[in-house]
Amino acid sequence: MIESNMEQTQTRRVRGHILFAFAVALGLMLAWRLRSVLELVYVSALFAVVLMPIVQRIMLLRIRGWSPSRPVAIVALVAGVFLALTLFLVIALPPVLRDLQHFGQDLPQRLPGLLDKLKRVPMANKIGVDSLAERAEAMAAGFARYVVDAAPELLGKVFDVVTAFILCIYFMLEGEFAYYYFLSLFRDGTRERLARTLMAAEQRMSKWLLGQGALMLTLGLTSTLVFAVLHVRYFVLLGVLMGLFNIIPVAGGVMTILLASGVAALDSWTKMAGVLIFYLIYTQVENGFLVPKIMRSSVNLVGLAVLIALLAGSTLAGVVGALVAVPTAALVAVLMDEYLVQSDMKALEGSD
Template sequence: MPEASQTTDLSETPEPATASPHPAGTVPAPGPVPGPGAEFVPGPGAEFGAPYGKPGKPLVRSPFLIGLTAGLGLLTAWALAQALITSRSVIVLVVVAMFLAVGLNPAVESLQRRRMPRRWAISIVFGAVILFFVLFGLAIVPPVSQQAASFVNAVPGYVRELLANPTLRGLDSEYQILTRIGDYITSGGLAQTVAGGLVGASAVVFDAFFSGVTLLVLTLYFLGSLPTIKDYLFKLVPHSRRERTRALGDEILDGIGGYVAGNLLISVIAGVVTWLFLAVLNVQYALALALVVAVTDLIPLVGATIGAVLVSLVALLQSGTLGIACAIFFLIYQQIENYLVYPRVMKRSVDVTPAVTVIAALFGGALMGIVGALLAIPVAAAIALIIREVVIPRQSQL
């Protein structure tokens, strides 16, 4: 069957569609329809895509999203604070290790300038540090052990003297003190207390030993990779400011290294002079007491006083004359150290006024204890250097 002929009626051809004056996806607002040549003015709500012309509230300004974002921010800040508090001991170890590495680096570079490889220079400097700790332990442990054994052996004599005291006898007859002490001992309470104290002391000793070993290992790693760390950190600075930042950074690191080296030198001088004085007076455990003075002298402000008090008390237990002589010696030596030794040693390392030194040490001690007091002075020197070299010249140009 022949197909029906398909004819096209030109008279029924649709007119070409004109472009809509409204953006795609929006509905014109109520009102008069503009003419073909009129300018289109979007109605209220058209910018939000409101289907019926009424503007809707933007989702970004929703109170729910604002509260949710604020809550998530508070939770994140709280989690970060808890993480910092939990890892505080680790952070302190890392900071102290980096501080020691920066302080020992001048000695390593001094050996390198004598054409010694850095690896061997680090080995020599680090071996000297380990040797100091070994000597300190050998000098301190035997006297402490001997004194502890002597005290344990003297306990029965102390008990007999107490029992022979008429005042104690009168108190015992009235309050049954000795009977209660005997019941406490026989009931096992004393054994539990002693066992708990031994366990706690063992835990403290183990934790201190582990922290010391970790500190030494971290210091060794930081000392070996210090040039690489410096180069990496300086690369994070924009190229236009990198040279200036490197110069300031090297000056700050040199100041920290000078402070550590100077502080160690002052402590060595204090220990040697104390050992000579105690040896002349024939004070027992002179070497151990001199090492105690050298270690405590590292603590700013109060370290020298703590060492002097400890040594004077130990000497006082041996003889009243020795105790008074030690007190007079330390009183004179601290004046010499504060006004002659310290300024001469530290004049090229840290340029900080005495008032700033005291304030920095107080704030550092309040924040991080002894470690904070040790780190506060070089940090204050670094801040003073930045203010003097960067802030003040910039303010002078304004």
């Protein structure tokens, strides 16, 4: 009788494992088929998490004894975002597009003059200036074709952007219900620990995004102003690129300053020297004052982690993946600190 019960129990376990394996396979197949939808949901939820502290701060405002509710705070935040986008589209975007168009038109014509200057530099013949010119012209032509060919695809992404925006608003309005339902799937002790960890991750992601946004804005405005004073061509475009690529540690700054110095060299070596001197001074100010002041130690994301996250995110999901790569890296870092690093340290302490 006992052996029969043990056999039945073993049979149930085998059946359960088989059903679980089929369920996992079915779930993975369904997730793969719905990967575009899941990507939109994840991006929307992540932005909702990052923006919720701003909504909560708006809710703490008091106007003659009245405090805005969550819907009112979200409407105020959306209105602020729309106002910022409108100002950007009206004020900043037209000069950027104009500079981009002029840059594409002037580059093939100005390359010969720049190459003549390079040939006068000692040892220039050993770096293959002529072959470098051919490659640069081919890259310029290829970039122009890419911009034209990619325009319809970019326009097709408008629907995804609108959908993600609507989902983000819904997550900010009703995301707490889904969050608490997710926590209810865990036991009490595990639930409390996970809730604390996710709260720390939320604060870390929000601080990083706000801090990085402040650094990007500072570099973009400063470089635009300095390039304008130096009379560098396409200074608006170069300033915007400097600010945007500042999200990539070290490599982003190197790429943009090489581009800016190269454009400045089209006119004179003096302008090129001015651009390089500006970037050297700004790097010292940023590393010595701005980063400690804005980012602080609580963010604690090293440059290598940011760079790897950006590479992985852009490879997996293009621009959208790069956009959410670093907040995701912050989330993963907090989870690893809580469930891997601390567990290992406790194990080592126990062995001692």
